Amino acid sequence: MLSFIVNKQRVNLDVDPSTPLLWVLRENLGLTGTKYGCGMAQCGACTVHLNGEAVRSCVAPVSRAAGKEVTTIEGLSPDLSHPLQRAWIAEDVPQCGYCQSGQLMSAAVLLREKPQPTDEDIDEAMTGNICRCGTYPRIRKAIHRAAGMMTKGEAR
Amino acid sequence: MKPLRASFRFLAVGIAVLIFAAAISFSVSISAAEKPSAETTAFAAPSTGDGALFTAFVSVLRHPRCMNCHSRGDFPRQGDDGHPHAMNVRRGPEGHGVTAEKCSTCHQDHNLGAHLPPGAPNWALPPPATPMIWQGLTDAQICRSIKDPKQNKNRNLDQLVEHLTEDKLVMWGWNPGEGRTPIPMPHEEFAAKVKQWQAAGATCPTETGKRAKLDVPGQ
Known part of the structure; x- marks a missing residue:
């Protein structure tokens, strides 16, 4: 057991x-x-x-x-209120969506350890998460947006 | 006169026999001295001088299974050609990777099988403060670096020998899982050679030793 x-x-x-x-x-x-x-x-x-x-x-x-x-x-949140989930929706990140839960979970670890990540930080954290639709530019934008929300105290 | 001549002949023959016997005995004793004892024959180094006991096992340290985590750059390497680890994996602040790409994100404490991530307990790179980079170093430089407590995570010689011969992450090199070349020197032979080097004073070679083979351009 x-x-x-x-x-x-x-x-x-x-x-x-x-x-x-x-x-x-x-x-x-x-x-x-x-x-x-x-x-x-x-x-x-x-x-x-x-x-x-x-x-x-x-x-x-x-x-x-x-x-x-x-x-x-x-x-990740009980009501889609995690800054990353809100940023993902705001940036309309997913295309097919299949990889996106994995992307979000990796991004959540990144923001916990680096609340204001650079593009390089994002590359280092997210390269192991592949997206066949190529939504990488929107993923990067959404991570920066979520980081901004957390800085402004909008984090849950 | 006849008896006297006969006794001279007898004496001459006796001396000749004695010289011959002494020569055989001397020859046998030289052979015995040159030949290593049965205990040391299997793993004996060619010589104990000039760091030869270290160079007898340095090929293991230069093997890709070891060198891929002891190479230049703040990242691990993969394969027998030492190419940079896929997925932009980095060393990180403690040698365990960064943020969402830590070693333990994919690596377990055991191998998983063909085409799957290899694994062993404490899968990690040396930490950035003591990166223990051997790539491009001579035998002498590798020897000095592994003995230097400032470079080897403050290990004394006993702890260094323990790391080399018993650490499960190091021993993974002999059992790297399907699709990876294991270290060719048997582990038992390697451990014996390391201990032989330690027992003889852990002497390092002089500066004329060869350089590491794993030199990736631009890295």
Whole structure:
């Protein structure tokens, strides 16, 4: 039995400890906002937070989450009020949208550690998150916009 | 006269036999002295002088499995050609990457299989304060740098030898997972050579040692 917290809710699961965390999130817990992209930590679509750090859930065994706290896109905010979510909507970032939950989760770690990121900071944080639609310029713009909101005290 | 001549002949033959026996005995003792004992034969270095005990295992430190994290630039490298790590991965303030691209974002504490990220406990680069860069250094410079506590995270010789021979991240080099070339020198042989070097005083080679092979233009 594995026990950990997902989006502030404790879960106890009887699963194979080597199961990828992504499978457990999607199949066992129904949290389908996190996407399966490449399955080999190459695209970033499956990014979630494990104790606040970005993790590719497609390759992280669920055993790694035992006793820890997982946050998915569903838990980033209860009401789409996270500055990044608001900036994403304001900049109309997504095209197909498939990679965007992973993009947002990576961007959230970036802003926590660097509240006023430069373009270089954004490149260093986000290069592992691939977007086939090429929404990178809008992602960059939205991250800067969210950083601005947080500076003005609009952060939640 | 006959008995006297016979005894001279006997004496001459006896002396000749003694000289021959002494020569054989001397030859055998020289061979025994030159030949290493059974205990040291397997991993013996060609010589113990001039840092030879260090150069006997420096090829391991120069292997891509080690050098990819001990190379120039604030980023790790990949493959046997030492190309920069995909995804713009950086060293970061503690050697664990930056913000949303830390080592542990993708790497686990174990290998995952073919085409998947390799892993070992404490997967990381040396921290920026002590980056332990060997790329482009001579054997002598590598030797001095790994022994220097100011460069090696304040390790003494025992701790350095422990890192080289027992650290699970270092030992990953012998079990890098499918699709990666393992370090060719057996780990047992490497560890014995490192300990042999330590026991003999951890002498470094002189400056004429060869330079690292992994020199990527423009990096």
